[in-house]
Amino acid sequence: MKSSSSPLVKTPKRGSASRGGGWWLLLVLAAAGVALLGWLVVKTSAASALAADSPYVAARIVPDDPRVAFGIAMTEFMTRGGRVTDRSKERARRASIEAPLAEEPFLLAAVDALTKNDRPRAERLLIAARLRDPRTDLTRLLLLDTYLRRNRITEATGEITALSGVAPEAGGLLIGELARLAQSPETRGPLEQALKKNPAFRDRLLAHLADNNADPDLILRIARNVPAAGGASGPQPWQGRLVVSMADQGQIQRAYELWRNFYAPKAPAKKVGVYDGGFQGLPGSGPFSWTFPASPAGIAERTPSRTLQVDYYGRDNAELANQLLMLPPGAHRLSIRAEGDAEGEGSKLSWIVECQPSKARLADLVLRKLTYAPRAMSVNFTVPSSGCSAQWLRLIGTAGEFPKGQAATISAIQVSAAG
Secondary structure, three states: OOOOOOOOOOOOOOOHHHHOHHHHHHHHHHHHHHHHHHHHHHHHHHHHHHHHHOHHHHHHHOOOOHHHHHHHHHHHHHHOOOOOOHHHHHHHHHHHHHOOOOOHHHHHHHHHHHHOOOHHHHHHHHHHHHHHOOOOHHHHHHHHHHHHHOOOHHHHHHHHHHHHHHOOOHHHHHHHHHHHHHOOHHHHHHHHHHHHHOHHHHHHHHHHHHHOOOOHHHHHHHHHHOOOHHHOOOOOHHHHHHHHHHHHOOOHHHHHHHHHHHOOOOOOOOOOOOOOOOOOOOOOOOOOOOEOOOEOOEEEEEOOOOOEEEEEOOOOOEEEEEEEEOOOOEEEEEEEEEEEEEOOOOOEEEEEEEEEOOOOEEEEEEOOOEOOOOEEEEEEEEEOOOOOOEEEEEEEEEOOOOOOOEEEEEEEEEEEEOO
16 A cells, blocks of 8 residues: 555645545545455455465465465375375466465475485475575475485584574474484484584483483483583483383383483492482482472472471372382381371371382371371381382372361381381
8 A cells, every 4th residue: 555645645735625525536436445455455365364274265265366276285285194186286386387486386396306206306496495485394394304314414404503493383393303313224323413513402302202202222322422512511301301201111220220320320229218218318300219299289398407398288189209119029118207297187198109100009108196206107018029110109198078287297218128
């Protein structure tokens, strides 16, 4: 739309003409023109939005708009595993003549070339698509794959860097693609070389692989071959996630070995009983040391005096502390020393032992009639000979019909062989 200074839209001067009937006629005609222009703007905007999100609806409004042809072809591409009907391909090809700056025809043609294993042609088409729209993440992901397969590290690094800035949502998409490439023997080595030049994604990739149960040897290889960004030292989040993932998969002994290597090299080579049973704050976090889940129903935390302070509000069930044990089959005794204000009636605090992963409960030690005079409490239990290679020790709060807060200070907890 032109501004009022445009020769096509004159602002009437005040005077006799502005007060005559001719001015009213001009006003009516102008209003009609604005309405028509408004409809064209709405139609064009609708076509643009619908072509991307609802191309089949857009086809009813503007069937000849090239964006509609591109939108239908891309919809088929996304929903049919990369397959596009010949009719849609031809419509997109014809539309590309009317819209030579559109990237979709080149992207679709590149995918077609890739399916025919014609990688040189696919690369040329992808570069042409990228020139037309540098922000299309799919184009850049396909180029990244192509460059890694051809061991072109500099170009691959450039695509990783560009993808990281394409859009906020591109980060997750990129990590998923990097994980796929990391698990392919053909692209694993080149990917490591590219990550060395841009290590910002290294830890996110390792965490993604751990969360998705990737081969631990692969994760450790990448961690070994690609230094952390900025010379980071100390435990990394991906390490804990790898240990937890392996423990969840039942690889208990190896998970413990990695846990020692990452966190607590002075811990016993074979875990015996409870680690940090005196709440000293020994090195290491879950699952083989203490984890204190956050909960609005209560809190458990170590104190400077080497105790575990527990406040449970009694209104909702909650898990307040846990640790994974590796007890052998046989008879055992769970013992604690505690004080506080916990009657164990209605709402209650309990230490329980459960098999992993079956959750079969082996022991339940309720903190009953607890006062501020410290006292010892214990319970015996038996670990079965099969199906219980690890056990969870948990501190849980169980809500009663009439909620009542429970408080305890625990100075020691241990699990030993029962005599």
